[in-house]
Structures are given as structure tokens and as C-alpha cells.
Amino acid sequence: MKILRTVEELNKLTNLENYKSSSIGFVPTMGALHQGHSSLITKSKSENQIVICSIFVNPTQFNKPEDLENYPRTEEKDITILEDLGCDYLFMPSIDEIYDNYIFPEIDLKELELVMEGKFRPGHFKGVCQVVYRLFDLIKPTKAYFGLKDFQQVAVIKFMTKHFLFPIEIIACQTIREESGLAMSSRNLRLSEAEKKDSLIIFNTLQFIKENLENFDSIKTLKDKAINYFHKGNLTLEYLEIVDQNTLTQSNEKVKKNLVVCIAAYCNKIRLIDNMILS
Numbered sequence: 001m002k003i004l005r006t007v008e009e010l011n012k013l014t015n016l017e018n019y020k021s022s023s024i025g026f027v028p029t030m031g032a033l034h035q036g037h038s039s040l041i042t043k044s045k046s047e048n049q050i051v052i053c054s055i056f057v058n059p060t061q062f063n064k065p066e067d068l069e070n071y072p073r074t075e076e077k078d079i080t081i082l083e084d085l086g087c088d089y090l091f092m093p094s095i096d097e098i099y100d101n102y103i104f105p106e107i108d109l110k111e112l113e114l115v116m117e118g119k120f121r122p123g124h125f126k127g128v129c130q131v132v133y134r135l136f137d138l139i140k141p142t143k144a145y146f147g148l149k150d151f152q153q154v155a156v157i158k159f160m161t162k163h164f165l166f167p168i169e170i171i172a173c174q175t176i177r178e179e180s181g182l183a184m185s186s187r188n189l190r191l192s193e194a195e196k197k198d199s200l201i202i203f204n205t206l207q208f209i210k211e212n213l214e215n216f217d218s219i220k221t222l223k224d225k226a227i228n229y230f231h232k233g234n235l236t237l238e239y240l241e242i243v244d245q246n247t248l249t250q251s252n253e254k255v256k257k258n259l260v261v262c263i264a265a266y267c268n269k270i271r272l273i274d275n276m277i278l279s
């Protein structure tokens with residue numbers, strides 16, 4: 001695997017005839033790689049001639065400085081994982097390479113920015129769009145792979161790709177979980193074994209909702225019951241929303257089609273998110 005650290009090195013690659021005529025699969029990450037990330041690389045490898053992964057802890061998408069500071073970084077281990085998976089290129093730029101002398105186009109994300117992650121992490125999706133726009137512009141992939149673990153992020157990326165007319169197919173990949181059900185996340189590295197056990201209340205609540213979808217006459221009642229269920233555990237709930245998969249807005253009280261439930265919660269200081277498609 002070739003490691004590229006500058007835009008200049010990357011441009012040299014993307015100008016090659018062989019690169020231009022190949023299908024390019026791109027997997028953007030913030031590192032501290034786990035099996036969730038590996039699944040995206042593996043899928044990308046099975047569908048493209050060249051696979052390029054990026055590792056960039058993007059400062060503009062963190063709305064709390066201490067979260068950015070404490071974000072896990074495991075560069076050497078990440079490189080080994082990517083080499084073992086047969087990734088072709090790793091783009092690992094500095095902050096200056098991405099942000100110096102670059103003007104980002106504005107984008108109005110509308111409702112997507114006002115609900116759930118958008119509401120509780122102001123500016124987060126603007127930051128995500130900035131970095132993904134820059135990476136798409138530089139790497140010019142054929143397909144880009146994102147995890148449904150970040151359900152709302154997938155919606156934002158699809159919206160942005162369409163808005164700026166990027167000729168890139170966005171591939172949404174299923175959430176990879178630990179055997180216990182806990183969704184894999186780089187942030188899990190900061191959880192103790194006891195905290196991991198406590199965090200299972202998120203997955204259990206998602207399952208509670210899925211199993212009880214038909215047992216309550218309105219989504220509001222189901223949501224109230226689910227919040228009560230969640231509070232039996234030790235985590236602090238930030239939000240639990242049952243929304244339409246496409247619009248991410250609360251759906252008609254009686255209609256139980258095309259739904260997803262999304263949860264964000266704190267296990268002590270660690271913020272965790274997860275979701276489950278219901279129907």
C-alpha cells in the first residue's frame with residue numbers, strides 16, 4: 001500500500017492514465033480502524049479496481065474541543081490493518097493540506113441540519129460536508145463507501161453529492177456490531193469493560209422498539225415506552241427519535257412504514273450513537 005501525505009502526491013496519482021481509466025473505490029475515515037471500517041474496505045475492494053482510504057481527523061466536524069483532543073489515534077495499527085486488507089492507497093493529509101488556501105462552497109442542508117445529530121452537534125454536518133467535498137474533489141472516486149452506523153451522515157452525503165453534481169455513487173453499508181450487539185465505533189476504545197456492558201442498553205432499546213413496533217397504536221406511545229426502557233440503564237439519553245428513513249422527520253403517528261430509530265447517548269463522557277431500520 002502506498003501512503004500519500006500531500007495533495008501534490010495525490011494529484012500525481014489521480015493524473016495517471018491508469019487511475020483515470022479505473023474504477024476507484026473510496027473509503028473516508030478518521031482512523032482508529034475497527035471491523036466496521038474493514039467491512040467498507042472489503043466491499044470497496046470487491047467492487048473496484050483501485051481502493052483508496054483516507055485517514056483524517058477532521059477538526060471542523062468536532063463541536064467540542066475536548067472530543068477532538070481525546071479522539072483515538074492508532075496510526076501504525078491502522079496502516080497494518082489496511083495493508084492486510086489489500087487497500088491500494090492511503091491518503092493521510094495534515095490539516096493544512098486540506099484547509100489552507102481552500103474556499104469551500106456553501107451548502108444549505110435544510111431539515112437534515114436541524115434534527116438529531118444536526119440539532120445536538122451544531123456545525124457538525126457543515127464540517128463533514130467540507131472535508132468530504134474536498135476529498136471527493138481531490139480523489140474523484142467512482143464509488144464512495146459510508147456506514148449506516150452514521151445513518152444521518154449517509155443522508156447528508158447523498159444530499160451533498162447530488163447538490164454539487166459529483167458523479168459518484170454513494171454506497172451505504174450495514175452496521176457491524178460486536179457479538180454483544182454494541183455497534184463498533186472508534187470511541188469504544190475509550191470505554192471500560194463495565195462501560196461497554198452499560199452501553200448495551202442502546203442496542204437493547206433499539207431491539208425493544210423493533211420487537212414492539214406493532215404492539216402500540218401510536219409511534220408516540222412506543223417512543224415513550226422505549227425511553228422508559230432506556231432509563232432502566234445507566235446511560236444519559238440525548239435523543240431517541242423514530243423518523244422516516246428518507247426525510248428524517250417524525251412520521252405520521254399511525255404510519256409504520258419506512259422507519260428508522262436513532263439514539264444518541266452518553267456513557268459518562270463518551271458520546272455514542274446507533275440506529276436500527278424498523279421497516
Ligand code: AMP
Binds near residue numbers: 036037
Ligand atoms: P469514522 O472513522 O468514525 O469517521 O467512520 C468512517 C466510516 O466508517 C463512516 O462511513 C462510518 O459510518 C463507518 N463506520 C463506523 N463504524 C461503523 C460500523 N460499526 N459499521 C459500519 N460502518 C461503520
